[in-house]
Amino acid sequence: MTTPPTFAPRLDARLEAVLSLIQADTHADIGTDHAGLPIRLVQLGRVRRCIGIELNAPPLALARRQVARAGLSGQIDLRQGDGLAPLQPGEAESVSMTGLGAGTIAAVLERGRQAGRLPARAVVQCNDSPLSLRRWARVAGYWLSAETLAHGHWPYPVLALTRAAGTDPAYGDLPLEAALRFGPRLLRERHPLLRRVLADAYGRYAPAAAPGRPAADELAAVLAALEYLGWTARDLQEERQS
Template sequence: MNPVLDARLEAVLELIEADVHVDIGSDHAHLPIRILRAGRASRCIAVELNPGPLAHSLRSAARSGLAEHLEVRQGNGFDPLNPGEVDSASMTGMGTGTIVGILQRAGDKLPAALVLQPNDSPRSIRQWARSSGYHLTAERLMPGYWAYPVLRLDRLPDEDPAYTGVPFRAALRYGPHLLREGSPLLRRHIGEDIVRLTPLAAPGRNAQAELATAQEALAWLDGNTP
């Protein structure tokens, strides 16, 4: 059994390199299976809270032939883990608020490396990382139903250098590494934001600040990328 992953999960897979990795909200456990088959971890734990997805994960794990390396646990976020048990974690296909809530509740169970794929703007994840001792070491933007961001965070000392030399508000919203890369997908994503926000913007409205951030990001791209 070698599950096929879509583009966003392939990007997540490529950013994982660990000894023991946990995938939280694993659903069918396809990502942990691929992590093990690709040699990107020696052991994986799949965590699921709800009975239906938990049954999917257990079934996939049983069929994978990886019983010695893949364990499925039921629980909420990092609750089923022991402190120091894993050195890397992933969360995919969740809202940013859900991901940040899980990270905030993890306490001393948080590993040194995180690979996260939220389904909406990852700005609050980047803000959490900056205030929690994690550096944004890699980013991807993948096509799908919408543009999916994928972030790798590593616990490192000092201030994160990723934000140096890029407009800060735009970097929090769209990603400092992604701005430097300036891909056509990012340009399209920013352009769609501008079109969506323009009729909503008015003094004092949040949409006006969001529009200004999108315009700042596009102006920076126009002046700093090919």
């Protein structure tokens, strides 16, 4: 019989979604904070070894105490540093980053890629529109291999990016700008939280969408997504009122 862990950090819905997309021998969690994700990854057998990287000393000290409390100091290696800099090339098979803006995450991944430290798979959760992340992935040679939305203060985007050659097939036969903004796989799968995302975007851009203004382009992407899904603006208004 397997003995339950004496200490198991509780993860919120967004980190549970990230955890579900990670499976590796060695994984690196960038900006690990209190090391909750690495601890659960090891405890659940989704990774054999984890490297947690944290820039700031106070959360790193707490992470060390939590890892020791879980009895996992031999499997979780905690390091202080910025982004992927403390990671050696080829040391991990995948990385994760959570709780940051999409532009910040994309910049960290790009610096790691240029330094040869970015593994072939990255699982990321951003706190805003993932548009810049999806655009970065298409240029950097990473396919969008999976994506979901997690419940929270708003629907949190979670993306899995995998290095691959050629054009990402996830975007085939979709209106490109709508897919970049709202997620090609989310559109194809009609994710249950997608209506809320589109309703929020419609409510934000429709009142300001005068010709020639940036909001007009954003609204056009919303309308293209609606056309693909077979939904109407009225459907979104009902969603906002519910």
